[in-house]
Amino acid sequence: MTINKGAARFLVAGTLLAxxxxxxxxxSPWPVPDFVLGLLYGVAAGCxxxxxxxxxxxxxxxxxxxxxxxxxxxxxxxxxxxxVIALLFSIWLLKxxxxxxxxxVIALLPVPPVAFAVRAMMRYxxxxxxxxxxxxxxxxxxxxxxxxxxxxxxxLLQTAKVIDVPASVAMIWVFPLVCLVYGxxxxxxxxxxx
Amino acid sequence: xxxxxxxxxxxxxxxxxELAERLEVSRQTINAIETGKYDPSLPLAFRxxxxxxxxIETIFLPDGE
Numbered sequence: 001m002t003i004n005k006g007a008a009r010f011l012v013a014g015t016l017l018a019x020x021x022x023x024x025x026x027x028s029p030w031p032v033p034d035f036v037l038g039l040l041y042g043v044a045a046g047c048x049x050x051x052x053x054x055x056x057x058x059x060x061x062x063x064x065x066x067x068x069x070x071x072x073x074x075x076x077x078x079x080x081x082x083x084v085i086a087l088l089f090s091i092w093l094l095k096x097x098x099x100x101x102x103x104x105v106i107a108l109l110p111v112p113p114v115a116f117a118v119r120a121m122m123r124y125x126x127x128x129x130x131x132x133x134x135x136x137x138x139x140x141x142x143x144x145x146x147x148x149x150x151x152x153x154x155x156l157l158q159t160a161k162v163i164d165v166p167a168s169v170a171m172i173w174v175f176p177l178v179c180l181v182y183g184x185x186x187x188x189x190x191x192x193x194x
Numbered sequence: 195x196x197x198x199x200x201x202x203x204x205x206x207x208x209x210x211x212e213l214a215e216r217l218e219v220s221r222q223t224i225n226a227i228e229t230g231k232y233d234p235s236l237p238l239a240f241r242x243x244x245x246x247x248x249x250i251e252t253i254f255l256p257d258g259e
Contacts, residue, residue, distance in 0.1 A: 063220030
């Protein structure tokens with residue numbers, strides 16, 4: 001079973017990042033913060049998952065024209081890079097600030113870059129080919145339904161004191177979970193049209 | 195819905211990619227229409243009919259006809 005070019009790129013990126021995360025504590029002259037290692041391992045895991053999805057992706061899953069795909073990446077990747085920078089900066093600054101209003105502004109710094117990433121996704125869906133648009137919208141509907149259902153179930157379990165997830169963790173994970181289920185649902189939905 | 199898109203495309207000697215280019219959709223969309231896995235939108239169905247110079251009802255037929 002051969003691996004396609006897109007999946008191979010993801011796999012190489014994931015392996016390199018995991019390698020960096022494993023080596024960094026041994027070669028760095030300064031102590032490496034857990035957050036940085038966690039970020040590296042997290043992005044590496046995301047790349048490996050991306051490779052897996054890309055590898056098993058049916059053909060109709062991505063029928064966008066090269067121009068549309070380029071525009072999407074040109075808008076999406078800088079927004080996500082800015083998000084990581086804003087998040088790191090905001091975490092660093094929040095440890096040094098006490099003023100509530102200022103803390104609110106700093107805490108919300110990563111939101112605008114994510115809003116730009118969402119805008120990029122919406123523009124991609126709007127300008128996609130009609131079959132592609134149907135696949136994307138169906139996958140989004142499945143993702144929002146699954147995540148909402150999961151959160152409802154978790155909320156009921158938390159009310160019954162069976163689980164105890166901190167509210168901040170639960171809220172922060174909504175968007176990444178929707179994105180993850182969206183990707184998986186897209187692969188499943190597009191199989192119907194293959 | 196049944197479609198005669200494949201038959202008409204082959205009669206013109208076009209590949210799926212060529213037809214897709216003329217209709218400004220992806221090749222995968224043409225493939226899904228030809229294999230009956232996807233019913234095109236009304237505007238796309240009209241574009242297909244215009245391209246082949248045939249009435250829409252002679253290209254797309256309800257199931258069972």
